[in-house]
Amino acid sequence: xxxxxxxxxxxxxxxxxxxxxxxxxxxxxxxxxxxxxxxxxxxxxxxxxxxxxxxxxxxxxxxxxxxxxxxxxxxxxxxxxxxxxxxxxxxxxxxxxxxxxxxxxxxxxxxxxxxxxxxxxxxxxxxxxxxxxxxxxxxxxxxxxxxxxxxxxxxxxxxxxxxxxxxxxxxxxxxxxxxxxxxxxxxxxxxxxxxxxxxxxxxxxxxxxxx
Numbered sequence: 001x002x003x004x005x006x007x008x009x010x011x012x013x014x015x016x017x018x019x020x021x022x023x024x025x026x027x028x029x030x031x032x033x034x035x036x037x038x039x040x041x042x043x044x045x046x047x048x049x050x051x052x053x054x055x056x057x058x059x060x061x062x063x064x065x066x067x068x069x070x071x072x073x074x075x076x077x078x079x080x081x082x083x084x085x086x087x088x089x090x091x092x093x094x095x096x097x098x099x100x101x102x103x104x105x106x107x108x109x110x111x112x113x114x115x116x117x118x119x120x121x122x123x124x125x126x127x128x129x130x131x132x133x134x135x136x137x138x139x140x141x142x143x144x145x146x147x148x149x150x151x152x153x154x155x156x157x158x159x160x161x162x163x164x165x166x167x168x169x170x171x172x173x174x175x176x177x178x179x180x181x182x183x184x185x186x187x188x189x190x191x192x193x194x195x196x197x198x199x200x201x202x203x204x205x206x207x208x209x210x211x
Contacts, residue, residue: 048082048083049079049082049083049086049088049089050088052075052078052079052082052083052088053075053079053088053091053092055075056072056075056076056079056092056095057095059071059072059075066102067099069099069103072095072096072099073096075092076092076093076095076096079092080092080093085119085121086121087121087122087125090116090120090121090125091125093112093113093115093116094112094113094116094125094128094129094132096108096112097109097112097113097129097132097136098132100112101136101139106136106139106140107140109132109136110133110136110137110140113129113132113133113136114133116129117129117130117133123155127154127155127158127162130149130150131150131158131161131162131165133146133149134146134147134149134150134165134169135165137149138168138169138172143169143172143173144173146169147166147169147170147173150162150165150166150169156189159185159186159189160186160187160189160190160194161186162186163182163183163185163186163189164182164183164186164199164202166179166182166186167179167180167182167183167186167202168202170182171202171206176206179206180203180206183199183202183203183206184203186199187199187200187203
């Protein structure tokens, strides 16, 4: 094969394959740099959300020890709008619910917690919201509704706190036998080295009431 024929063959190959290869290379580079850009964006977003959440927690650092309600609403709203569905936004909602309870606004607290239960970012947020909503409902006089929230299986890490909460609500309803059983289940679910003082006091109080 002459040199001209080889050059012609290379040109022919390039016309058939060069453009797709070049396009593929450009796309590969775009993906690499796009992925790096996305990672940098995500990192920046996480840092911004973290800073805003820290500012939210710091609203409680007042001389009176009470958070600035307007500031809480502003920062929580920012997290929910700019970082919707993130851990920071959902923990902000838990904080807002806590502030609402402390302010006596139980309906507002319940609304925040219900939204979290509907679309939790993870199992921890779901269980925290569930247990706190059960307490809020009980404080509103809806003890039975609170108990219903605690039906079903709880993760091993949450079994003790959920059963203890069940016991508390059952005591409110005057169902002392069921409350005793729930407290016992909570005690059994605790780790061997866990403090059981408060739980044991509840069991002892029930025993005194039966005496």
